[in-house]
Amino acid sequence: MNPRRARRFPRSALTGLFLVVLALAPHPSWSQSDDSPNDISSPSEEVAPSTSANETSPNVSRVEVPAPSDLAVRFYRTGNAWWIFNLLWSFVVPLVILGSGLSVRLRDLAKRWTGGSWYLVVLVYFGLYLTLVSVIDLPFAYLLGFARPHAYGLSNQLLSKWIVDMLKGFGIGLLAAALFLWIPYLLLRRSPRRWWFYTSLAAIPLFLFVLLVTPLWIAPLFNDFGPMQDKALERRILDLAERSQVSAERVFEVDKSVDTKAVNAYVTGFAGSKRIVLWDTLLDRLSDDEVLFVMGHELGHYVLGHVRESILISSLGVFVLLFCLHRASEFVFRRWGNRLQIHSLADPAALPLIIILLNLGGLVASPASLAYSRWHEHEADRFALELTQDNAHGAQAFVALQTSNLSFPYPGPVFELFRSSHPPIGRRVEFCNEYRPWESGVKLRYGDRFLP
Numbered sequence: 001m002n003p004r005r006a007r008r009f010p011r012s013a014l015t016g017l018f019l020v021v022l023a024l025a026p027h028p029s030w031s032q033s034d035d036s037p038n039d040i041s042s043p044s045e046e047v048a049p050s051t052s053a054n055e056t057s058p059n060v061s062r063v064e065v066p067a068p069s070d071l072a073v074r075f076y077r078t079g080n081a082w083w084i085f086n087l088l089w090s091f092v093v094p095l096v097i098l099g100s101g102l103s104v105r106l107r108d109l110a111k112r113w114t115g116g117s118w119y120l121v122v123l124v125y126f127g128l129y130l131t132l133v134s135v136i137d138l139p140f141a142y143l144l145g146f147a148r149p150h151a152y153g154l155s156n157q158l159l160s161k162w163i164v165d166m167l168k169g170f171g172i173g174l175l176a177a178a179l180f181l182w183i184p185y186l187l188l189r190r191s192p193r194r195w196w197f198y199t200s201l202a203a204i205p206l207f208l209f210v211l212l213v214t215p216l217w218i219a220p221l222f223n224d225f226g227p228m229q230d231k232a233l234e235r236r237i238l239d240l241a242e243r244s245q246v247s248a249e250r251v252f253e254v255d256k257s258v259d260t261k262a263v264n265a266y267v268t269g270f271a272g273s274k275r276i277v278l279w280d281t282l283l284d285r286l287s288d289d290e291v292l293f294v295m296g297h298e299l300g301h302y303v304l305g306h307v308r309e310s311i312l313i314s315s316l317g318v319f320v321l322l323f324c325l326h327r328a329s330e331f332v333f334r335r336w337g338n339r340l341q342i343h344s345l346a347d348p349a350a351l352p353l354i355i356i357l358l359n360l361g362g363l364v365a366s367p368a369s370l371a372y373s374r375w376h377e378h379e380a381d382r383f384a385l386e387l388t389q390d391n392a393h394g395a396q397a398f399v400a401l402q403t404s405n406l407s408f409p410y411p412g413p414v415f416e417l418f419r420s421s422h423p424p425i426g427r428r429v430e431f432c433n434e435y436r437p438w439e440s441g442v443k444l445r446y447g448d449r450f451l452p
């Protein structure tokens, strides 16, 4: 359930001017996965939440929020430490490249290699920068993306798959730059005062394009997508989709078990590529009724148009972000331009400055954008409850998520403000226990959005 992101793209590419579009592309999923994976423990523990169901009267049983295991507490605490480190690191690296004069030297090198054609200089500079930062980040990418999930029993991904995926992400970053980086740089050259406005305008169709092609061309480079394997469960899932007037060819199963033991599902795409994707790990670990609740949640995102709405808000956000970037860069160049030997954002050597300012803007905007995401998630939970009226299995699905993904049920306020794209899982369990307006005859908020 949250607007994120192609997690496999290299961080440096994500923060590049073009790829900010990718980073903002909405991608509502079932669970928070920024800190990633999780799972668990033994198979018997995984099944435990489902078996605790009161099968005879599921709608009156209350599901308790389990206390986090010692492992989950450690995962939460070390995750917070890594988050702070990463945040600082995302500023320190470009700052050092900019302040040390390395950026200017890379730009001069690119000029010598290309003979000075402005766009080739931009491309070669970007390639050099991306390579440099990817190499610098490699140890941390390995620790966070591979070693850590393995250490917590959350992944059985092969090292070869991790390496190949990383190289693919790097290649996609370069290709995307070659295809689209000319847009902001051309606008910067043609209209130094209004480039931010025109670039924001150009970002809207680009957003839609990225959202259209990612499920069709990009995601299949990393995993296999197909129809559901379990045909009996598929029938029940498609019945639920039918009630929500979502057609069957929009539902996919993906083989995430090659990458992680965590469970999740998400809605993505635009127009012809709009789809609901269920991870095979989710189908494997949750009971059928719990999976149906998760499907109800995803249908909520789909039917309530959350992806579309996020695109609209993100597009407006880009105008504000680029305007702030424009004004802040003018200040920096006035103050330190001579010392940096950079006087305009059109100079490719200014890329680290763009990245620093985008990171800063993203950080400042994150409490608002995350609160917005949490609201979408809460409404999708409400939709799922109204559609299935299966409170117990909804609550159990979240308990299974908590144990499977080593989630911390009630994170602290700073975590929630800056990191939570989803409501705390403990509160989601509580909401599932409590929300039952149909029992008192109160009108359902989304009752007109699905067939009875």
Ligand SMILES: [Zn+2]
Pocket (backbone or CB within 6 Å): 001, 002, 028, 029, 030, 031, 297, 301, 377, 380
């Ligand atoms: Zn969601």
